[in-house]
Amino acid sequence: MFPGPLVNASTNDFIHVNVFNNLDEPLLLTWNGIQQRLNSWQDGVSGTNCPIQPGKNWTYVFQTKDQIGTFFYFPSINFQKAAGGFGPIRVNNRIVINVPFPKPEAEFDLLIGDWSYTSYKDARSLIQSNNTPGHLNLPDFVLMNGKGPYGYPGIVNYESFTVSQWKTYRFRISNVGNELSFNFRIQNHQMVVVETEGSYTQQITLDSLDVHVGQSYSVLVTANQKEADYYIVATPKMLSTTDNSSLVGKGVLHYANSNTPVSGPLPSGPDPFDRAFSVDQAKSIRWNMTAGAARPNPQGTFNVSNVTLSQTFILHASMANISGLPRYVVNNVSYLTLDTPLKLADQFANGSDVYQLDQFPVQSVKDAAEYGVFVSTGNHKGWIELVFKNDLDVMDAWHLDGFGFYVVGFGDGDWQPELRSTYNLLDPVVRSTTQVYPGGWTAVYAFLDNPGMWNLRSQNLKNWYLGQELYVRVYDPDPNPAKERPPPENILLCGQYLSTSFSLPYASQFPRLKLYLWLAVYRKV
Numbered sequence: 381m382f383p384g385p386l387v388n389a390s391t392n393d394f395i396h397v398n399v400f401n402n403l404d405e406p407l408l409l410t411w412n413g414i415q416q417r418l419n420s421w422q423d424g425v426s427g428t429n430c431p432i433q434p435g436k437n438w439t440y441v442f443q444t445k446d447q448i449g450t451f452f453y454f455p456s457i458n459f460q461k462a463a464g465g466f467g468p469i470r471v472n473n474r475i476v477i478n479v480p481f482p483k484p485e486a487e488f489d490l491l492i493g494d495w496s497y498t499s500y501k502d503a504r505s506l507i508q509s510n511n512t513p514g515h516l517n518l519p520d521f522v523l524m525n526g527k528g529p530y531g532y533p534g535i536v537n538y539e540s541f542t543v544s545q546w547k548t549y550r551f552r553i554s555n556v557g558n559e560l561s562f563n564f565r566i567q568n569h570q571m572v573v574v575e576t577e578g579s580y581t582q583q584i585t586l587d588s589l590d591v592h593v594g595q596s597y598s599v600l601v602t603a604n605q606k607e608a609d610y611y612i613v614a615t616p617k618m619l620s621t622t623d624n625s626s627l628v629g630k631g632v633l634h635y636a637n638s639n640t641p642v643s644g645p646l647p648s649g650p651d652p653f654d655r656a657f658s659v660d661q662a663k664s665i666r667w668n669m670t671a672g673a674a675r676p677n678p679q680g681t682f683n684v685s686n687v688t689l690s691q692t693f694i695l696h697a698s699m700a701n702i703s704g705l706p707r708y709v710v711n712n713v714s715y716l717t718l719d720t721p722l723k724l725a726d727q728f729a730n731g732s733d734v735y736q737l738d739q740f741p742v743q744s745v746k747d748a749a750e751y752g753v754f755v756s757t758g759n760h761k762g763w764i765e766l767v768f769k770n771d772l773d774v775m776d777a778w779h780l781d782g783f784g785f786y787v788v789g790f791g792d793g794d795w796q797p798e799l800r801s802t803y804n805l806l807d808p809v810v811r812s813t814t815q816v817y818p819g820g821w822t823a824v825y826a827f828l829d830n831p832g833m834w835n836l837r838s839q840n841l842k843n844w845y846l847g848q849e850l851y852v853r854v855y856d857p858d859p860n861p862a863k864e865r866p867p868p869e870n871i872l873l874c875g876q877y878l879s880t881s882f883s884l885p886y887a888s889q890f891p892r893l894k895l896y897l898w899l900a901v902y903r904k905v
Contacts (some may be wrong), residue, residue, distance in 0.1 A: 387453065388565075389444050390672075399440065401434055404434050406432060407434075410425050411469065415830060419443070422868070426457055426717045428833055430875070432872070439870060441868060442651055444765065448473050450576070462495075462503055464495075466493075468554065477672050478675065480670075487551075491554050493557025522562065524630075532630070539612070539631035540632040543636065549602075555595050565649055566608055567613070569608050577681065579809055579811060580673055586661070588647075595811070599765040609638050611642050628646070630646070648796040669677055689764070696771055697709075710847075710850055713752045715753070715848070718753060719874060722851055724874075726833060727867060737741050740756050755816060756853070760828060766826065768823075771819070777813055783834070788824060789804065837850075876890060
């Protein structure tokens with residue numbers, strides 16, 4: 381099925397996902413925004429897990445510890461996300477928590493993203509071998525839940541949501557695409573933003589909403605118009621659709637008693653090149669300081685107004701030529717994915733002969749571009765400031781596994797320490813993916829209270845695949861499993877440790893099970 385099945389859980393549930401790999405190459409799934417508390421063994425990226433081999437299966441076991449919200453999963457290696465393989469994740473509140481809005485009539489998952497006819501294998505071959513930056517063509521479509529745009533020639537199946545007049549619905553929207561940010565809107569209907577990636581937001585009413593690659597939102601939509609059908613639209617940012625009409629994602633909001641098809645022009649949105657609009661809207665997405673989320677106490681009891689920073693990383697994203705090939709680099713280093721996961725090397729040999737610890741230039745740019753397997757230490761239970769600088773001419777988005785970070789500032793040009801005076805330290809929203817505008821910077825704070833090996837990456841698929849990532853090692857020397865869980869008893873071994881004998885009691889730490897899900901991933905011919 382496309383998208384994949386819903387993972388529908390509640391706060392603190394334990395999830396078992398048995399993934400069957402019916403592809404002809406290795407596979408991993410990652411759980412975008414699920415923090416994997418004390419358990420980076422289940423994160424599902426190349427630095428933490430050995431891949432599931434063709435014809436094999438493997439069971440992920442993880443907990444939605446102290447989380448609520450809207451997320452999604454997707455394939456994390458081999459450029460496979462370009463072909464799909466993603467699906468929605470809901471983490472619902474526990475009954476004892478007061479949700480800061482009335483219970484909606486129903487909830488809808490809406491996964492939107494750019495998609496190409498070119499096979500992911502052909503696409504990855506092109507970007508690996510061609511020395512022309514940006515060689516890939518524009519995507520062919522923007523899909524809604526895997527379906528093409530309503531009314532486009534040749535499109536039979538389109539996405540439609542049925543609603544009853546005067547009822548309110550929760551739309552859980554995720555940008556599961558590979559490169560395009562989009563602006564989302566519904567004809568003649570406003571939306572109320574209530575949540576993003578596990579944080580309840582101050583409730584603001586919008587006509588349209590920017591959603592960048594890897595981001596997720598919950599919005600409330602009330603069916604308060606006459607009974608008819610209305611356009612649901614997603615249009616790309618930073619791109620004209622005048623000559624690219626297939627990149628206008630279109631679905632239908634269908635009133636239950638409607639006999640009136642959609643009509644009229646598409647609902648107008650902001651100028652896709654209006655950066656000021658987008659930045660102002662981003663700044664308006666703020667934390668609801670009084671609402672409880674995963675716990676009864678208000679979100680705002682834990683804030684950043686008076687924290688002491690222990691580390692600052694300034695990360696410049698750009699392109700460079702290495703050995704005649706274009707690569708994406710961070711501070712002029714392109715990450716080199718190895719056969720041995722960093723977490724596995726950390727367990728067996730403290731990373732020796734696999735990665736370089738604390739050799740990455742976290743506040744400077746190397747003179748010459750190079751490949752590297754660099755891991756940076758994050759101070760356990762310290763506050764880190766991450767400044768993402770986008771030296772590219774396209775929108776970027778950065779994601780940190782294992783944590784939610786406070787988005788404290790946006791700006792143009794170069795970042796300087798004195799620009800901290802412009803930060804919002806009163807009520808910055810907490811999320812796991814943030815946009816970085818072309819030629820600009822975005823600053824976030826994170827509290828590193830989750831020991832493990834954590835991926836810090838671009839959410840733009842081509843950037844990530846060609847090296848725009850690094851890993852942050854948050855280490856607690858205490859061997860107590862309450863500090864960090866040991867490897868799972870079903871651990872997969874590979875690389876340098878393929879023949880290692882290894883067994884630890886692990887399953888006993890999961891006394892309560894909530895959800896069993898079987899996923900079979902295969903390539904549609």
